[in-house]
Amino acid sequence: MTGNLGINGDSAVALAWKQVDPDVCAAYPITPQTIIVERFSDYVADGEVETEFVCTESEHSAMTVCIASASAGARTVTATASAGLAYMWETLGIASGLRVPLTMTVANRALSGPLNIHCDHSDVMAARDLGWIIMFAENVQEAYDNAIMAMRIAEHPDVQLPVMTNLDGFILTHAIERMTPLDSHTVKDFVGEYKPLYPLLDVKNPVTHGVMDLQDSYFEHRYQVNQAMKASANVIEQVFKEFGKISGRHYDMIETYMCDDADYVTLTIGSTAGTMKAAVDELRAEGHKVGAVKLKVMRPFPAQKLRDVMAGKKCVAVMDRHLIVGVSGPVFLEVAADLMDLPDCPKLVNYVYGLGGRDVMVEDLKQVYMNMMNDKQDKVNYLGVKL
Amino acid sequence: MNIEIVWHGRGGQGVVTANEILAETAISEGKYVKAFPEFGPERMGAPIRAFTRISSKPVQVHSQVYHPDIVVVLDPTLIGKVDVLNGLKEDGFLLANYPGTPEELKKSLKTEMKVHTVNATKISMEEIGRPVANTAILGALTKISPLVSYEALQDQISTKFQGKLPEKAIVKNIVALERAHKEVL
Numbered sequence: 001m002t003g004n005l006g007i008n009g010d011s012a013v014a015l016a017w018k019q020v021d022p023d024v025c026a027a028y029p030i031t032p033q034t035i036i037v038e039r040f041s042d043y044v045a046d047g048e049v050e051t052e053f054v055c056t057e058s059e060h061s062a063m064t065v066c067i068a069s070a071s072a073g074a075r076t077v078t079a080t081a082s083a084g085l086a087y088m089w090e091t092l093g094i095a096s097g098l099r100v101p102l103t104m105t106v107a108n109r110a111l112s113g114p115l116n117i118h119c120d121h122s123d124v125m126a127a128r129d130l131g132w133i134i135m136f137a138e139n140v141q142e143a144y145d146n147a148i149m150a151m152r153i154a155e156h157p158d159v160q161l162p163v164m165t166n167l168d169g170f171i172l173t174h175a176i177e178r179m180t181p182l183d184s185h186t187v188k189d190f191v192g193e194y195k196p197l198y199p200l201l202d203v204k205n206p207v208t209h210g211v212m213d214l215q216d217s218y219f220e221h222r223y224q225v226n227q228a229m230k231a232s233a234n235v236i237e238q239v240f241k242e243f244g245k246i247s248g249r250h251y252d253m254i255e256t257y258m259c260d261d262a263d264y265v266t267l268t269i270g271s272t273a274g275t276m277k278a279a280v281d282e283l284r285a286e287g288h289k290v291g292a293v294k295l296k297v298m299r300p301f302p303a304q305k306l307r308d309v310m311a312g313k314k315c316v317a318v319m320d321r322h323l324i325v326g327v328s329g330p331v332f333l334e335v336a337a338d339l340m341d342l343p344d345c346p347k348l349v350n351y352v353y354g355l356g357g358r359d360v361m362v363e364d365l366k367q368v369y370m371n372m373m374n375d376k377q378d379k380v381n382y383l384g385v386k387l
Numbered sequence: 388m389n390i391e392i393v394w395h396g397r398g399g400q401g402v403v404t405a406n407e408i409l410a411e412t413a414i415s416e417g418k419y420v421k422a423f424p425e426f427g428p429e430r431m432g433a434p435i436r437a438f439t440r441i442s443s444k445p446v447q448v449h450s451q452v453y454h455p456d457i458v459v460v461l462d463p464t465l466i467g468k469v470d471v472l473n474g475l476k477e478d479g480f481l482l483a484n485y486p487g488t489p490e491e492l493k494k495s496l497k498t499e500m501k502v503h504t505v506n507a508t509k510i511s512m513e514e515i516g517r518p519v520a521n522t523a524i525l526g527a528l529t530k531i532s533p534l535v536s537y538e539a540l541q542d543q544i545s546t547k548f549q550g551k552l553p554e555k556a557i558v559k560n561i562v563a564l565e566r567a568h569k570e571v572l
Binding site: 004005117171172175176177178271274278359362 | 406407410411413414415417418419420421422423424426445446447448449450451453
């Protein structure tokens with residue numbers, strides 16, 4: 001397959017899976033992830049992939065099947081959103097703790113209530129501490145690319161961790177954008193034949209997964225998860241580099257835009273990082289020294305990269321599409337902890353925005369920079385809330 | 388080129404499909420797009436909106452469209468009920484599926500903005516046999532704006548409906564497209 005497609009984010013992820021042809025997919029449909037599962041089950045029904053598709057009765061079961069099949073040695077994928085991710089919650093730590101390299105796409109949606117089906121990051125942020133590698137997409141192209149790269153990252157011997165690739169619900173899942181797929185042969189070559197390290201089904205080398213792990217060894221295993229997460233940074237960079245060679249699309253754990261001489265910088269996740277660049281363009285045209293950083297990979301947290309970019313700036317606004325009730329946005333806390341011992345630490349402020357799909361316009365984002373320049377803001381601000 | 392469009396229609400009239408076809412046609416011509424409907428509690432007959440950005444450069448803005456270059460109204464009964472001119476740029480225009488002339492529509496909307504009309508419902512009833520005006524309105528749109536070429540649009544409609552609609556129905560849609568392309572005022 002070559003040329004450009006007009007395709008929505010969910011269909012693009014399903015296409016990536018089709019080209020990979022994973023061994024197992026266990027999933028339960030939930031808005032706005034539904035199209036992924038629908039399209040992929042079409043591919044299964046039409047015989048275009050050999051994947052064993054397991055229709056589970058819930059997300060909890062879906063993740064349990066995924067952990068089991070990945071432990072058995074199968075390349076395994078799934079997808080969910082919002083309440084579905086919450087329903088998986090207790091099994092997410094099992095996936096990382098058992099070191100199963102499965103991949104999951106999350107179509108980010110508010111974790112109700114009141115009932116809301118639209119985009120924010122309350123689903124993924126509530127799952128951020130469970131040992132998964134976490135990546136985000138700015139656009140449909142990235143959602144497709146991430147789904148492919150995630151497998152290489154998860155399955156690397158130095159990593160052996162589950163990877164979650166996120167895309168903004170509706171804003172990306174249901175919007176048609178121009179996307180350039182790789183041809184299926186290239187995708188298959190890139191992910192390669194899956195060789196699991198310790199599969200349950202290798203009866204000549206028997207292993208056990210998921211046994212009791214008490215006071216004498218549990219701490220060491222969680223420590224090892226932490227070490228693997230740290231080691232994954234190098235692997236991610238290597239995979240990004242290799243992917244750049246075959247696709248011409250070059251990624252980094254963070255992306256900087258007009259930051260070199262900027263005094264005022266924002267840090268953003270997901271589709272808003274695109275809109276933010278448009279805000280920077282308009283302000284630059286008016287002569288303002290502003291820049292934008294996109295956080296593409298949140299786990300592992302690219303602490304040193306952020307320090308290198310943020311050091312010496314006058315002010316940094318961290319944009320959070322989730323609110324830790326009673327505190328602030330979560331990314332703000334992580335950035336603040338990261339930068340606090342810099343000798344020239346910038347002033348740090350937080351903007352919580354876009355909850356439940358509240359639209360965010362270029363004008364809103366320009367206002368964030370204007371507030372920074374005029375220093376007319378609180379430590380934690382609520383952008384676009386009607387008061 | 389950087390054109391932003393707001394669509395107004397009612398659930399079930401094919402606004403989403405028209406938007407998709409336009410987006411796919413633009414991509415086939417090498418342009419970049421962002422096309423999406425407004426997802427609310429939509430149901431048959433309820434007013435809905437959709438948005439398109441077509442650009443010669445990658446589209447970075449992911450928000451809804453607030454200052455359109457073009458407004459397309461697929462259902463004449465929305466005129467006067469929905470503020471269809473909201474945010475329309477001064478040098479932009481409105482294209483409506485409307486039985487009267489542009490002058491009559493301007494009077495009805497109390498506006499001096501540039502307005503085009505085409506009786507897409509009548510064309511669709513006569514050519515397709517159903518009041519589904521979405522292909523007709525696309526024909527009209529390509530006459531008054533160089534967004535995409537008429538030929539590429541025709542190809543895209545044929546490709547998109549191949550295998551989904553009977554061959555006869557595809558031909559009828561193309562005829563409706565052609566008529567609206569000629570009859571738009």
